[in-house]
Amino acid sequence: MARGNLGKYLVNDFLNTGVGKxxxxxxxxxxxxxxxxxxxxxxxGNKRKRL
Known part of the structure; x- marks a missing residue:
């Protein structure tokens, strides 16, 4: 399937809705x-993320 697009969607969704939470x-x-x-x-696959 369109795995790259799905991953991009999930990451964008996380960044938009998940970080603040x-x-x-x-x-x-x-x-x-x-x-x-x-x-x-x-x-x-990221070891560290800025908060």
């Missing part, structure tokens, strides 16, 4: 945020 969650539950952040990093 994850940052606010990190203030409440740092350990859970760290796990989600790590999973997202593995999924995208």
């Amino acid at each position: 994850m940052i606010s969650d990190s203030l409440k539950r740092p350990s859970e945020y760290a796990l989600q952040y790590k999973e997202f990093g593995r999924m995208t």
